[in-house]
Amino acid sequence: MQTSNGLVSMSPMKDVTNSQLQATEISTEVTKQQPRAPLTLDKLPTEIQRNIYINLLKTDCVRQPPDEYLVRSYCFHTAILSVSKRIHEIASSILYQENCFVVISCNWEAIFETMTNHEVAIVCAERNLVARFKRHSMRLHVTFAWAYKGDHGNKAKSGVLKTFIIVHNDLQSFVRLLHILGLSNGGSMPAYKLALRVEKSTAPSPGLPFQKKLLEPFRQLKSLGESVKIFGFVDADYARSLQDDMMFPIRWTRAVAWQLYSLMVSIARAAEEARHLGNTDIAYAKYDDCGKVWEIACGHNPRFNSLEDRGFHRSCAMLTNVCHINIMLMALQNPAYQVAEGLQEIIKQTGAVDDMDGPIVTPLGTSKMYHYRGIAMAALGRDDKALLDFRKAIRLDAQNQILRRHLAIIKKRIGATSPADKLAAGNISVEGLQFMEIPDPIYAPSEYIAGERYLLRKFNYPGDMLPQITESKPTDIAEWEKTFKSLEAQKSSHPAGKPWAVWIGANDKEAQSFRRVGIDFGRVHAQNPNIPDCTPS
Secondary structure (H helix, E strand, O other): OEOOOOOEOOOOOOOOOHHHHHHHHHHHHHHHHOOOOOOOHHHOOHHHHHHHHHHHHOHHHHEOOOOOOOOOOEOOOHHHHHOOHHHHHHHHHHHHHOOOEEEEEEOOOOHHHHHHHOOOOOOEOOHHHHHHOOOOOEEEEEEEOOOEOOOOOOOEOOOOOEEEEEEHHHHHHHHHHHHHHHHHHOOOOOOEEEEEEEOOOOOOOOOHHHHHHHHHHHHHHHHHOOEEEEEEOOOHHHHHHHHHHHOOOEEEHHHHHHHHHHHHHHHHHHHHHHHHOOOHHHHHHHHHHHHHHHHHHHHHOOHHHHOOOHHHHHHHHHHHHHHHHHHHHHHHHOHHHOOHHHHHHHHHHOOOHHHOOOOOOOHHHHHHHHHHHHHHHHHOOOHHHHHHHHHHHHHHOOOOHHHHHHHHHHHHHHHOOOHHHHHHOOOOOOOOOOOOOOOOOOOOOEOOHHHHHHHHHHOOOOOOOOOOOOEOOOOOHHHHHHHHHHHHHHHHOOOOOOOOEEEEOOOOHHHHHHHHHOOOOOOEEEEOOOOOOOOOO
């Protein structure tokens, strides 16, 4: 408001008493001192709690990155179950309903080491804990035929030596391991017996779809004719169908052989993964295992060697060759091998490289083996032998610039007249050398494929007919019809109580002996006590 002297007067402030100021200060202090109620885990909304427990207890969330053995293990945070009864109630329902556990027992001491070597994760292997574990969906017992009593015993142990828990997500990997063991250790006899018990499941829908989820991985073992028992809470018709399929008496040598090749490829791919992760020791071991599986399988089952399938034999030879080449290059790149013993081992990896069959091993593969052996020879000071290997290699791979450079260096070193000239020629390094990729399979025509398919259809064989393999010439079906009738007669006269099994496509000494019981076509092998060297399964 303006006064007569031109000044502006302000409205007077209201008076604030001392008592009001003191009351305000006291109120502020009380507010600061009063603590908030703590927000504990069990006070959170149930949905948020569930999300937390899922991240702590569900397999998809607790799976770890690959370790040095390429095993992806699980880190279940089960300590959360001990916090309180309410938390235990909610968290345990997630642990047992969101996951599917399988309890496995067997009679083989070395199963844990073998599982680690084949990337199968074990959740728990403490026997007391496994024995108390009641919330599994399936129990599996495996009796391995080669688990002997003592060093010189001849009877397989039937008791339980190892027991452990895996999650269902890894059951496919465990069955793959069983498949490898069966192919590499089984001849006429099954390599193991399986007993599968499906438990009363805690899953939301423990019906037939869930039972199939549990049991279907085992169907791939059907070609091995293993002894199988399926019981428990399982649909009777489905269990009977799966059991009959797995124990089907017709075993096709060609199909089993190609399954072996697929398993070899999976081992080689695991070696590649280890190599990319920088774990050369594991990569070396797995590349070596790939070739050993082939050797062991042929040793236990001569039908693979005698199988008339050029594509299969060439595919296996090429794959094994690639594994040996990659082993050599890894060794050359490893400083630990740059000593005489290591270099000699590299040279040893070439095997009888000079005797290799060109059509079986690719020219590029043979060239690399000569090249890498030459590098090892040069490192050992054997320049003359290195020169021979480099020349052999360049004949097969003339456009390889690294090989040309190495050849030029070794020529200069041989032609040097003084140590200084030899030093000036340069060193041969492994820089720029490339690992070989896993080759694609080769499917060659066969003159027997049509006849084998004819027999398989007559016996209602349920497996793959290998459509990628073609026939090389017309087949005389009349001969195969005779074979079928002879097999039918032999099956009907087979002793009761003893399983009858036939290998289609086998051409070995056992198959030849089959001619003595009236089968004209010597490409079928049957397990029969009247035939030498054959034992009923």
